[in-house]
Amino acid sequence: MSAAGEVLLEAAGVRKAYGATDALTSASLRVRAGEVVALMGPSGAGKSTLLHCLAGIVRPDGGAVRYRGADLAALTDRARSALRRTDFGFVFQFGRLVPELTCLENVALPLRLNGERGRVAARRAREMLAELDLADVAGKRPGEVSGGQGQRVAMARALVTGPRVVFADEPTGALDSLNGEQVMQLLTTAARVRDAAVVLVTHEPRVAAYSDREVVVRDGRTRELEVTG
Template identity: 50%
Template sequence: MLVAENVGHAYQTATVLSEVDVTVGEGEKVALVGPSGSGKTTLLYCLAGLIQPSNGRISFRGEDLGALGDAQRSELRQRSFGFVFQSAELVPELTLRENVLLPLELQKVPVRERTRRVDELLEQLGLAEQAKKRPAKVSGGQAQRAAVARAVVHRPAVVFADEPTGALDRANGAVVVDVLWELAKEQGTAVVMVTHDRDLSLRADRSIELLDGKIVPQRPESHS
């Protein structure tokens, strides 16, 4: 569904990705692992159409992201992709509920349908009581669960997550990933997740390891 072919990227003169081939299937959960600076975030952003790679091609359901105009690419991202970053990055002036409503407003989902879906999701994530609070008034784990809700509420094809548990303690991090996995499974959403956490990467269908901007070939025993 999401295919990267011979992707390379350089910032100014520094080459940080080269000859990367990745295929993500519908509903597949992929962990992106590797040391700091190995190019994980850059690859994630290329796959998500946030960065135009210097070389190669990224296609989503057969559509070449590089051939789209900026407006078309941004529309595709809004419709088909969801994002979770290391910190929740919710809009501070809005309540959790209003934050989760945003993607549906952008998609022009009818108001009744929006309300129903958001309230259901907040309930499912144990956030019903926090729904009317602003991000600053809830815990980091609650904010990150709201960020997960925002990433999946419009039923995207792919959720991209960049170290989504990096700012949380272990227990809260585990909850956040549990809900992300559960929702992705329910909705058939693919997940591409950068993580340093080996336990998390083992729960993915597959791990892709980067080293100095290249994919490390997998040893057979590392497949589960």
Template identity: 75%
Template sequence: MNPATDGGDRNRPNEPLLHAVDLHKSFGPTPALAGASMDLAAGEVVAIMGPSGSGKSTLLHCTAGIVAPDSGRIVYRGRELSAMSDAARSALRRSEFGFVFQFGQLVPELTCLENVALPLRLDGHKRREAERRATGWLDRLEVSDVAHKRPGEISGGQGQRVAVARALVTGPRVVFADEPTGALDSLNGERVMKLLTEAARDTGAAVVLVTHEPRVAAYSDREIVVRDGRTREMELTGR
């Protein structure tokens, strides 16, 4: 049985799941985004590429509702993020968005099972149900053997797979992955990307993937390049 929720077409026909246009964002005097735009369709994997400091992580943080842009529009399923309250955006990040970061960001005091169950617990699910679903995802990501270990007791590759399980356990519509293989060797990185993209496609989740590595971007359907805070779409050949 699939451990995630229904992954069918959950978006309105002919509408992007997420639409961001003409985003500007500065941190003090330093511009991070200078007119960046992107669309994301339901179920697709989009890689955001660019050199360090180009603005690619800022674009992810803005489209995920973590950081507010200075100007521009971000529309998710017909709702403008800037018009939502902080509480509504927080609820969105808990239930409809999943996150995988470069270093996993697992809670060190919790076991891996408790880490994966945490988003469900925060969303009001009872412990038994949350841990049942978490167990299914740990098995799916091939790390069920570390369920009762703490993050400091497992390898980096295992930790990232636990982080992927945590991102997917709520059945999100979008997974935002910021350099998910950046702290891993190539073998573990390939394994994490294979499991992440396969699981996302199986459940119908879209993925926004920030990376500077072509081998990681190769798992995507489309590539968007960010340079000096601006975006352009790459023409893909042979994929």
């Protein structure tokens, strides 16, 4: 469990280019335990690149990203991979569930990759599915459930390891408004109960409304907005 209000993630002057194209020119923000931060901005502004830098998936060309004070760029590839299995959780736009596995097996997968025994992993996965009102889909494969259910299964997979930070990249982009609202309610509630931070990429104001803070990414730079109402 993180200390209340602890700064978990910090980006300072992050720069990233792909060839001659600058994705980020000077991106800075802090993310504290228990808060939801929405990264907003137009397509191509650098939102997903910033999220990938924060998660240690992409190395920035300049500036620094620190997780609990440790510079991610200074960690080995193995250490960053370990963070993504234990301290970080991920929810993507289309879920990215393994189609050959049942929903229960999909949720248990990160636990198994961390060396958890099969029976223990299955029990924890079943508990996570039940918490998100998905007990009835445990034995089904992703192709046999609705889009909203599939995205909630992906959310269960992201939360089952007890991550300190959940990265969500357009998590409602493939859902209708009703299912999108349900996913966001469950995601933010589950994260706050665990005192985990959520870093959310979205271009939808109704999704950003679930956040504590909005950070606008435009032309590779960041600017924070106050959330009101």
